[in-house]
Amino acid sequence: QVQLVESGGGVVQPGRSLRLSCAASGFAFSNYGMHWVRQAPGKGLEWVALISYTGSNKYYADSVKGRFTVSRDNSKNTLYLQMNSLRAEDTAVYYCARDWTLTGADYWGQGTLVTVSS
């Protein structure tokens, strides 16, 4: 069955960096685009980034553009989110999700919590 498992969250000071990982299994990872979506405590869902199945195309929300970088290693079935210059407003649960082309995100991980605080 499809499984997505995020890791790498934690508490980090403002201005510092953190890298999230999402390990995929149960499907042909290299055939799917992948999203990062976040949810601040008590708030709604906010799309963060999308990477195409080859990794050649990457798209970002304006709120993270220039600070976050999405990447993937298809040989390792793993998705990454490099987060630099973190701000308090980046505090959220970060989910990875499989893209179902032009439809939505059909499978989601359980999320990893990132807390940006001094």
Add this chain to the structure above:
Amino acid sequence: EIVLTQSPGTLSLSPGERATLSCRASQSVSSTYLAWYQQKPGQAPRLLIYDASRRATGIPDRFSGSGSGTDFALTISRLETEDFAVYYCQHHGSSSLTFGGGTKVEIK
């Protein structure tokens, strides 16, 4: 940029009642790109409806989606206790996802 506005913010209903949730887009969108998700506390979102009206795998038939253009709806015909949750609509653009603010369905 498309903005999705969901209403009401909170819906207070009893088990067995019918729930109707609204999602309005700031401009006309293709039904193909409109989806609905359910999220329970502490859990990841779950895809319920895609293409505005098609149920995802394993979703009970008490859930139905409808609409076109700028106005879409999610209907739960008879609420079960496990249906009390937050629901989000979502539009899939060519290179991003846009989510509505969510509707919380709570037990009255």
